[in-house]
Amino acid sequence: MRRSTLFIPGNNPAMLQNADVFGADAVIFDLEDAVNITEKDNARNLIHYYLATHSNLPMEVVVRINGLDTTFYQKDLEAIVSDNIDTIMLPKARVEYLVKLDEILTRLEKERKLTKKIKVLPIVELAISVLEVNEVVKCPRVDGVLLGAEDLSSDMEVTRTKEGKEIQYARSAVAMACKAYQLDAIDTPFTDVNDPEGLCKDCGNAISYGMNAKAAIHPNQLDTINELFLPTEKLITWALRVEKATAEYAAKGIGVFSLDGKMIDKPVMERANKILVKARKFGAI
Amino acid sequence: MKTAQAGSVESNDCLVTVSEASANEIVISSIVDAFFHSQIENVIKSTLEELSINNVKVEIMDKGALDYTIKARLVTALERMGK
Structure with a gap:
């Protein structure tokens, strides 16, 4: 469960040495787009x-490797697969690439006697990947999906806007697929690091589609993302009341009851529980 | 003469240049030389030893790089030289 992920250019020692102080739930050390082809x-x-x-x-700890359609990914994996990483981020994800990546990781984990199983975060950033997303989420090791709107807009030959109308379908598709399999739906970064108001609106849009985390490209975006991707105080208060009332009614053998004139049944209890799980994990209660 | 470079002169980084030599030689130029000369030298020496290399000249222009950065840049420069 994440709220924020922060991209850190893989060839930048100044950013690397501060990676653990920015407050991101996950840091993504980037070997792909942030690294010039001569500096891989x-x-x-x-x-x-x-x-x-x-x-x-x-x-x-996440490392974004180069895509499986490049000549770099094998050396990337050879260099970074160890117990010191948690997750591989796979750009331009396709089902066939995820299957291949699983095979390589399985071999490396065995050879290197890793004590953990490395997770995979695919990036859905091609039109074909959006069409495949319902299968992508079923692939081995997949622990969430990042929507990559910049590459997707390029693939779709549409203009990327701050309003994000051009990614409505992709946001819905990614969120729906992830929620169906209890995975993190991670929203695309907001690329204007000097527009905090725009970032807030973009987070709101993402949340309204069911996204439960967002990627950041600058540490100054993290406070906003971490705050907005937590349940609000009002929601937490409501969820705590539902939790308390559920326990009280359950003791009397009652499974459905009314709170503030509204019916509370199993789906509502589950919603309240999800809110509290996230709030508790991130110390909001 | 074979030579190769890796790194940069950005803050917190270092630029490492390696070239063929008859024995290992280390030339250090650092903004924190007064405090960390020996430590930088030790990182370079131990990395060369680890890789069993005994015939390179290593020149480093250090801008406050931490040990792992120095090691990474040195290893990359050596790989680029074919070592």
């Missing part, structure tokens, strides 16, 4: 030795 080897080694000396980072 530099970034791989930097991440490798950084992770070798930072084995107990206080957040989820």
Whole structure:
């Protein structure tokens, strides 16, 4: 369960050395788009030795490798698969790539005697990936999906806007598929780091479609994302009342009851429970 | 003469240049030389030893890089040189 993920360029020592202080639920060390094609080897080694000396980072450690349609991904995986990472982020995800990635990770985990199973976060950023998303979420190791709106807009030959009308369908498709399998639906980054009001609106849009986390491209976006992707105080108060009333009625053998004139049944109790699980995980109660 | 570079002169980074030599030689230029010269030298020496390399000249322009950055840049430069 995440609220925020922060991209950190894989070849930037100044950003790397502060990765654990920004407050992101997950940091994504990027070997793909943030790294020039001539510097892939530099970034791989930097991440490798950084992770070798930072084995107990206080957040989820994700590495975005280069796509399986490139010549870089094998060296990426050779350099970074270890117990020091939690998750691989796979760009331009397709079902066939996820199956192949699972095979490679299974081999490396065995060879290197890893004590954990590495998770995978696919990026849905091609039109074909949006069409495949219902299958993508069923692939091995998949622990959530990131919607990548910039590449998707390019693939769709549409203009990317702050309002995001052009990604409504993709947001719905990703959120629906993830929710069906209890996975994190992670919204695309808001790329204007100097527009806090626009970021708030974009978070609101994402939440209204069912997204439950958002990627950041700058640490200054994290406070807003972490706050907005937590249930509101009003919702938490309501959920706590539902929880208390549910326990009281259950003791009397009653499964459906009324609170403030509204029926509280199993789906509503489950909704309240989800709110409280997230609020408790992130210390909001 | 074979030579290769890795890194940058950005803050918190270092630029490592390696070239062929008859024995290992280390030249350090650092903004924190007064405090960390020995530590930088030790990172380079131990990395060369780890890789069993004994015939390179390593020149480093350090801008406050941490140990893992120095090691990563050195290893990349050596790989680029074919070591």
